[in-house]
Amino acid sequence: MATDVYAGTLAAGEQAARVTRPSRTRSRRPRPTSGAALYRPWWTPWLWVAPAIIVIGVFGVFPFLNTILLSFTDARPLGGGGDWVGLDNYSRMVADPAFWLAVRNSVLYAVVAVPLLVVLPLMLAQLVYKKVPAIGFFRTAFYAPVVASMVAVALVWQNLVSENGPINTALTQVGIIDSPIPFLSDTTLLLLTAIALTVWKGLGWYMIFYLSALASVPKDLYEAASLDGAGTFRQFVHVTVPGVRLTMLLVGIMSGIGSLRVFTEIYILGGATGGVGGQARTLPFYIRDVALDPISGNVGYGAAISVALFVLTIGLAVASHKLGSKEED
Template sequence: MSRGPVVLPNAKVKVGTQKKSRLSMRHVAPWFFLIPSLLILGTFLIIPILEAFQWSLLDYKIIAGTGEFVGLSNFKEIFTDANFWMALLNTFIFLIIVLPLNVFLPMILAVLVNQKIRGVSTFRILYYLPVVTPMVVAALMWKMLYSQSGIISGILVKLGLFDSPTNLLIQSSTALFAVSMITVWKGLGYYMIIYLAGLQSIPKDVYESASIDGASVFQQFRNITIPMLAPSVTLVSVMTIIAGMKVFEEIALTTGGGPSGATTTLVMYIYKKFMNLDVSIASAAGIVLLVLAIGASLLQMKLTSSREDDLRA
């Protein structure tokens, strides 16, 4: 009578141990690839944030390298500073101007350059050129365009919006809007690429079916393109909010926060405090900016995701 293979108890234990070791290595191995990124993130983001939070609770003397614990006194000081509230207001006005333009204009450009026409790749390159243009060059160019003898001033006079040539960057009523246009122009090509990637992932059969059913181009854009681009809209919105909350270069290179604080945003306020060696006040304002940026981003993500669900429903 033949007997089946004999299985030793120790063999089962070894097989089980090998499976457990393989599973554990499968879970541990990805962390080894993440270590370089985590080190960079911790060194240049987490540690500076913790350091800033520490300084915000001290009366830190940067020259002496020492500080006395003062608790929340620095936060009380900035909340009673009129310049801080003006900077906060300017930051939100800047976001209100930039956010809708950075969300919708790149989407329209992406739809245009997604067409199969001759020379469309040239237009894609031209629209992307502002992204790779150094901010110093862009700021100097826009300062010339905004000058009294610039093209923009002449166009505004011809349209009857101004009686005489005016430099928009030196007028308190127009300076913030003028600077925001530089930000919009600089980011158009970058956000266009994000939308273009989203457009190219939409199946062509959907548009063909809608066209057969008699849907117009506008109806296809409203009922197909916009709902299918909802994830891209969320990404662009959050990126715009974060970039708008920490806008600095455009203002520093064009107006320096003037005239009369009309373009002083939160980051410019923090920069001026650091230049005056008010490190603790600057750190407290930086913590406030961080909380506002995270809160605004989370709120935008929630609003956009709920609208995305409504569109898909």
């Protein structure tokens, strides 16, 4: 029962534990704050985290380093190639109009989608925040598009905006338009339709973030503003928005990164080519087209574009952060 005695000293306090602990193990570990740490051999924790650290290391961290390495080679998808070509892929990229078109499309996507996804879910959260009867039903219903699979809802939208679909029919009947709007065949309209789909599907997701943020906005600020004669809109601008500013920043970064990741929306709405002649391809779409075709794929060049996508993502996160801290001043 030696262990019981040992545990007793532990419970008495850490000072006692440090005295009792053999000096050899002390040098091996950080200072324990809980007694249990003293009973573990040094390798037990590693046993517990081994599967996670292996999979996350091999498929979460290594691929990034590997992508940078690959971008300097002429590797092919199914082995083959792999010789060092220096900056060839990058110089090819800079001169590639299809690459710049994909950059433009992805940036346009973010520029249009992010403001909508920052503001609309906040208004939605404001709408469902107060617990009126049946609010649980509304919250659940507003979240439904988030969980539905993207391929399936993109097919729904494809039907909605098709030439003889309900949206074009309704607009024609009201008399706003004479001929159907080519939502899916015009490149710009296709991108805007895909953005609308992304925003529609993201509303409920970001609403959740704002719902918990709204809980921390002091209630008396609304009362004070109301006493000063501020209406709903001015309360929203002067109380709600400053109160959830950090969440807006978070949502901005998340939706920005999400916009740069878009593939499925374009693939389903615009077809396998990515719009007419690939004109609506986003960066991930272009990466897939360039790199991952088993026969004609060029992994090296695809890796270079992947690095560009990563730089763009980090740049966007840094820019939003700068923007967020500037507003603070």
